[in-house]
Amino acid sequence: MILIYDGTFEGFLSVVFDCYAHKLDPMDIFAEDKFQSALFCEVVHVATNVEHSRRVWAGWQKKLSRELNQLPFLAYLSGESGIEMFLLHFARLSFASPVPVEGNYADEKILAVRKASRRVTQEAMRMIEFVRFQLTKDGIYFSGIRPSYDVLPMILKHFKSRFADQQWLIYDMKRDYGFYYNQRTVDEVKLMDKMFNVSDSKVRTDMLEEGEVDYQRLWSNYCRNITIMERVNLKCQKNHMPRRYWKFLPEKNVQ
Amino acid sequence: MCGVLIELVIMNERVQNKLNILADSAKYDVSCSSSGSSRKNEGKGIGNALNCGICHSFTADGRCVSLLKVLMSNNCIYDCAYCINRRTNDRPRATLTPDELVDITIGFYRRNYIEGLFLSSGVIKNPDYTMERMMLVAKKLRTEQRYNGYIHLKAIPGASPDLINEAGLYADRMSVNIEIPTNPELKRLAPEKNHEGIILPMGLIKEGIVQNSEERKKYRNVRAFVPAGQSTQLIVGASPETDQQILSLATNLYNEQKLKRVYYSGYLPVNEYDNRLPALKTPPLVRENRLYQSDWLMRFYKFSASEIVSAEHPFLDLEVDPKLAYALRNYHLYPVDVNTADYEMILRIPGIGVQSAQRIIQARRFGRLTSNHLKKIGVVMKRAQYFIVNNQLPPAIHDLAPERLKRQILLSDSQKRTKVSETQLSLFSFPSTSNTLIEKSR
Numbered sequence: 001m002i003l004i005y006d007g008t009f010e011g012f013l014s015v016v017f018d019c020y021a022h023k024l025d026p027m028d029i030f031a032e033d034k035f036q037s038a039l040f041c042e043v044v045h046v047a048t049n050v051e052h053s054r055r056v057w058a059g060w061q062k063k064l065s066r067e068l069n070q071l072p073f074l075a076y077l078s079g080e081s082g083i084e085m086f087l088l089h090f091a092r093l094s095f096a097s098p099v100p101v102e103g104n105y106a107d108e109k110i111l112a113v114r115k116a117s118r119r120v121t122q123e124a125m126r127m128i129e130f131v132r133f134q135l136t137k138d139g140i141y142f143s144g145i146r147p148s149y150d151v152l153p154m155i156l157k158h159f160k161s162r163f164a165d166q167q168w169l170i171y172d173m174k175r176d177y178g179f180y181y182n183q184r185t186v187d188e189v190k191l192m193d194k195m196f197n198v199s200d201s202k203v204r205t206d207m208l209e210e211g212e213v214d215y216q217r218l219w220s221n222y223c224r225n226i227t228i229m230e231r232v233n234l235k236c237q238k239n240h241m242p243r244r245y246w247k248f249l250p251e252k253n254v255q
Numbered sequence: 256m257c258g259v260l261i262e263l264v265i266m267n268e269r270v271q272n273k274l275n276i277l278a279d280s281a282k283y284d285v286s287c288s289s290s291g292s293s294r295k296n297e298g299k300g301i302g303n304a305l306n307c308g309i310c311h312s313f314t315a316d317g318r319c320v321s322l323l324k325v326l327m328s329n330n331c332i333y334d335c336a337y338c339i340n341r342r343t344n345d346r347p348r349a350t351l352t353p354d355e356l357v358d359i360t361i362g363f364y365r366r367n368y369i370e371g372l373f374l375s376s377g378v379i380k381n382p383d384y385t386m387e388r389m390m391l392v393a394k395k396l397r398t399e400q401r402y403n404g405y406i407h408l409k410a411i412p413g414a415s416p417d418l419i420n421e422a423g424l425y426a427d428r429m430s431v432n433i434e435i436p437t438n439p440e441l442k443r444l445a446p447e448k449n450h451e452g453i454i455l456p457m458g459l460i461k462e463g464i465v466q467n468s469e470e471r472k473k474y475r476n477v478r479a480f481v482p483a484g485q486s487t488q489l490i491v492g493a494s495p496e497t498d499q500q501i502l503s504l505a506t507n508l509y510n511e512q513k514l515k516r517v518y519y520s521g522y523l524p525v526n527e528y529d530n531r532l533p534a535l536k537t538p539p540l541v542r543e544n545r546l547y548q549s550d551w552l553m554r555f556y557k558f559s560a561s562e563i564v565s566a567e568h569p570f571l572d573l574e575v576d577p578k579l580a581y582a583l584r585n586y587h588l589y590p591v592d593v594n595t596a597d598y599e600m601i602l603r604i605p606g607i608g609v610q611s612a613q614r615i616i617q618a619r620r621f622g623r624l625t626s627n628h629l630k631k632i633g634v635v636m637k638r639a640q641y642f643i644v645n646n647q648l649p650p651a652i653h654d655l656a657p658e659r660l661k662r663q664i665l666l667s668d669s670q671k672r673t674k675v676s677e678t679q680l681s682l683f684s685f686p687s688t689s690n691t692l693i694e695k696s697r
């Protein structure tokens with residue numbers, strides 16, 4: 001049997017609920033949009049049920065150790081193919097065991113879940129590092145990002161506490177939504193008119209605050225000047241700062 | 256506000272040039288870590304310091320850029336042989352004013368370029384004059400700009416205790432660089448300096464920290480004094496000290512002076528004309544890396560300096576890392592059974608890092624671990640295989656004499672070149688699952 005859900009985390013948790021309630025043993029689980037077709041196999045659509053998902057999530061979190069109680073959600077965000085089956089396996093072990101099982105690295109599926117969650121956390125971390133604000137004429141610090149996973153909601157708290165006294169807007173250009181902080185609250189926004197290049201996040205020059213370009217140049221020159229030429233090691237640089245982020249960084253683009 | 260902006264545009268070219276000169280002069284200072292302090296954004300100011308440290312960029316030489324690391328001035332009244340900014344060198348000189356430094360720091364910080372400021376300086380006029388202006392930068396940032404980001408200040412030896420104490424109230428970290436590991440060598444290369452003059456401010460800061468932490472236990476509202484502790488830097492290879500001398504000095508600094516970090520900097524031949532210095536073709540990078548690895552072993556793997564170097568082996572083996580060298584010298588301790596050995600001993604297995612060791616401890620509660628498990632956990636089996644037993648592998652170690660085993664490992668390493676720089680870099684990185692930073696989103 002193959003189970004299909006709507007592609008949200010709640011939807012997936014509803015699947016887990018049904019597997020328990022109806023003693024299902026699926027061969028595979030797919031988000032609607034990822035599912036192609038299956039011959040010779042029963043296909044069942046599971047409707048998302050908020051109450052069911054809430055119960056599963058609350059119960060599951062109790063089975064997880066404190067520091068890792070977001071683990072299933074983070075791994076889920078990775079969107080890797082097959083992650084649903086790994087998570088179902090993980091859920092079953094969690095619910096069956098009186099002690100947390102996520103330390104069982106010898107279990108391949110648990111290991112896969114942990115690795116997936118690590119990739120997501122790492123991407124969020126990279127956003128925290130590589131977001132570059134450009135100050136616009138409206139006095140808003142703007143940054144466009146293109147994270148591999150949908151991690152923007154995870155980094156808001158960091159930016160809110162760090163830049164509490166400035167207005168900022170971080171926009172996920174890939175998923176076309178963002179968050180705006182007005183010095184009090186952080187609100188979700190969707191921009192219709194885009195005053196920036198949606199591929200590299202550069203704000204139109206006439207929209208930039210005077211002095212913005214100078215700071216970018218100052219920063220870019222600074223980065224060049226602190227490099228010790230005797231020690232250049234580009235491979236190492238790329239390891240820590242993969243190429244795909246470079247187009248967003250003034251130090252890689254501004255002369 | 257408007258006035259400031261116009262001014263900025265006018266002064267920009269000048270500042271641009273100054274910053275170029277002063278960043279270039281500061282680049283040989285290696286410490287860039289911004290970790291060890293957590294300062295909350297209290298009220299509505301700007302910034303916070305997180306204790307895991309964040310790298311915002313990486314230079315082409317692969318180093319983390321976390322802080323705006325800059326000299327206030329590269330003018331100096333002293334003439335240290337190993338320093339590019341010594342007064343007798345003919346090179347462009349510049350000095351940034353406290354206000355310019357404040358502007359640049361805030362401008363960079365607000366754009367998320369940096370975690371904070373690391374300010375050092377050559378000695379202008381005299382130590383007090385220099386220290387006072389540096390202190391002023393920190394003071395303005397904290398009080399006028401309400402800035403809560405990270406600040407690292409160099410303490411200038413010879414400056415008055417009052418100034419150093421005041422600076423400590425605004426800085427997260429302070430450092431006094433020792434540079435040359437032994438006093439006679441320091442005097443030879445920098446006749447105007449000596450170790451006593453360096454240890455003095457270091458002791459002052461240490462006392463301040465100890466006293467402050469006691470007061471803070473008693474009264475909640477006492478202001479923090481250098482909450483991220485102090486560090487220092489040693490130059491390696493400009494003078495003839497052995498690694499044993501260097502590591503025992505480091506141990507001493509960690510234990511007696513309570514330093515948070517000791518940085519090692521392979522000497523770059525910047526003043527080749529000075530014949531008090533050795534003629535080096537390239538900076539001793541491998542040695543620098545081995546020292547960092549040893550320091551790492553002392554701080555996180557519970558090794559002591561005497562287990563890493565000794566009177567018979569005063570220098571580190573450049574061919575193999577210090578942990579492997581230790582294992583080869585202490586054959587009788589191996590093989591180790593990963594399913595039963597305690598954490599400390601597992602840490603001493605070549606090819607197993609802190610993370611793998613912790614995973615082994617966790618995972619073996621669920622059942623015996625096989626080589627396959629170990630590989631998946633992240634153990635470098637190619638290296639570890641000689642030093643472990645589990646229920647599969649026959650212990651391989653005693654089939655080969657240490658020297659043969661070393662050759663064999665080196666051979667297989669060279670087939671798939673392991674990067675020397677890898678370990679050097681991981682020093683500056685943060686634990687990659689830093690959950691503290693990530694908002695719990697559900």
Ligand code: SF4
Nearest residue numbers: 331333335338341377
């Ligand atoms: S005191 Fe510092 S800046 Fe001045 S010459 Fe010596 S090392 Fe260089």
